Amino acid sequence: MNVNIQQLAVHMGGTPVLEKLDLDVVDGEFLVLLGPSGCGKSTLLHAIAGLIDVEAGAVHIGGRDVTWADPKDRAIGMVFQSYALYPTMNVERNMSFGLRVAGTPKAEITQRVARAAKMLQLEALLARKPAQLSGGQRQRVAIGRALVREAQVFLFDEPLSNLDAKLRTELRRELKALHRELGATMIYVTHDQVEAMTLATRVAVMRGGRIQQVGTPGEVYARPANMFVAGFLGSPSMNFIDGEVSAGGAEPGLQAILGIRPEHLALHAAGGGRPEAEITLVEAMGAHEVVWLDLQGHRLAAIAPAAGTHQIGDRVGVQMDLDRASVFDPVSQERIDLRAGAFRHRTR
Ligand SMILES: Nc1ncnc2c1ncn2[C@@H]1O[C@H](COP(=O)(O)OP(=O)(O)O)[C@@H](O)[C@H]1O
Ligand SMILES: [Mg+2]
Structure with a gap:
């Protein structure tokens, strides 16, 4: 019924x-x-x-x-x-x-x-x-x-x-x-x-x-x-990063919050041209590890295979799978149907 x-x-x-x-x-x-x-x-x-x-x-x-x-x-x-x-x-x-x-x-x-x-x-x-x-x-x-x-x-x-x-x-x-x-x-x-x-x-x-x-x-x-x-869903929680999404061309960007899940961040060796972050904590979870990062003042969690290669203090290049990210309005906190392709995080 x-x-x-x-x-x-x-x-x-x-x-x-x-x-x-x-x-x-x-x-x-x-x-x-x-x-x-x-x-x-x-x-x-x-x-x-x-x-x-x-x-x-x-x-x-x-x-x-x-x-x-x-x-x-x-x-x-x-x-x-x-x-x-x-x-x-x-x-x-x-x-x-x-x-x-x-x-x-x-x-x-x-x-x-x-x-x-x-x-x-x-x-x-x-x-x-x-x-x-x-x-x-x-x-x-x-x-x-x-x-x-x-x-x-x-x-x-x-x-x-x-x-x-x-x-x-x-x-x-x-x-x-x-x-x-x-x-x-x-x-x-x-x-x-x-x-x-x-x-x-x-x-x-x-x-x-x-x-x-x-x-x-x-x-x-x-x-x-x-x-x-x-x-509320996901553990660790989705990462929220404030910044702007460019509307294309030379127009000023739109203030937005990028939401990206820890499993959609991939860590690489530093120096490859990707945004760089410092590892602040590594939590071993058995099947995988949670790597906590400081990306220019933004605290982020990434899920990485449990290879045991990440150490506190290391610098890594962060790759974000922006196709799977969400974009939110910073005032209403509602989802905005915008592609996150051109997101720039705020430098703190
Ligand atoms: N008998 C009651 N008298 C006054 N307030 C109540 C009473 N029962 C529940 N509430 C209030 O109603 C709200 C919702 O409670 P409830 O439905 O039990 O929440 P949940 O099941 O999601 O934990 C809470 O703020 C609670 O304090
Ligand atoms: Mg209840």
Whole structure:
């Protein structure tokens, strides 16, 4: 089912948290809401789920106006960061609780729980209590609870952030596989850019209650709509260099900020006619190294193969792949659709 949000406004404790927010989630997609802590991601998810009242605007799920519908009438399943399992019930009863309350026939409950348990590899654990499960298994049970309700739209609020790094990667892969298998619409909240890039069919980047850009992970990474999106995605962050872009001929250049990712800088021996920089720090990352540079007062990060040849204090020639750079307006910080071909950085 698609989820359509129009001009949504939500106030919390009298202050606006979301304002005039529009978002179209396409049937069957995995949409990730990505943004820093406090930007309103959970609030938006709660508004879709019907857990909070909205000030203005509308929420449609599957074409139906559910702005004022009860959470249980929205065909949604929600999975939170905390698992919220009943400690005294075993896995089977935790998963089936909602169905039993709703009076679903016993045979159907058994069948649905068996199917969900198989998908989530919980079959061997059905008799266990939550205390006898690992964090990853508990989160699978929480997902199972949403699965057995045969939700059409799944809402996830940072479901992996309580897990250690290895489990997080594992469960991330399983979630992606589950999405493929179910074909259901998923809306997933996270502040973790790696989760967003790996899980999403599309990412909506949020800041201060507003959606900054919606696009495929590739689009938002390669063509960020503004400097916030550009800086939020990628590690180390995109380099920003102020200077000017010449409009061609003898005309004065246009003040601009060049945004170039660390992997789009290549380092060469000094003296080849390229802009020269001094290496200020080298961070070994295993597969590659991050080389920090001072280019005439501009601090830049470059990603280089882990050859171990770069030393602090060395001078290098810097080659920028300007075809893959972005150009931003220094005042509005918005992307300008200009070719970076003739960029000149400011000398400091
Ligand atoms: N119950 C509340 N009362 C007042 N302000 C709230 C309440 N809940 C959230 N907020 C505020 O709303 C903003 C968005 O919160 P939230 O949606 O939880 O952000 P996120 O999930 O992106 O971290 C924050 O500034 C937060 O302080
Ligand atoms: Mg939150």
